Amino acid sequence: MSEKITRMSLDQIRKLKGLSNAKKVSSMTDEEIDKIIDEDPDLYHLTDEELSQFDLVKGERNENAK
Numbered sequence: 867m868s869e870k871i872t873r874m875s876l877d878q879i880r881k882l883k884g885l886s887n888a889k890k891v892s893s894m895t896d897e898e899i900d901k902i903i904d905e906d907p908d909l910y911h912l913t914d915e916e917l918s919q920f921d922l923v924k925g926e927r928n929e930n931a932k
Contacts, residue, residue: 891899903909
């Protein structure tokens with residue numbers, strides 16, 4: 867299988883529209899999120915240890931999250 871590689875500059879990447887929908891995710895229940903994770907083979911539930919490695923970052927809000 868041939869894989870297409872697209873090279874982009876940092877400025878081009880910053881201009882890309884995000885694929886996440888913060889409004890939709892914030893309105894979902896934990897059960898709905900768990901179901902989506904269970905049904906997608908590319909996702910998995912993070913352990914408490916993995917979650918503890920994340921840092922909360924406060925910065926500019928994503929325009930899509932308004």
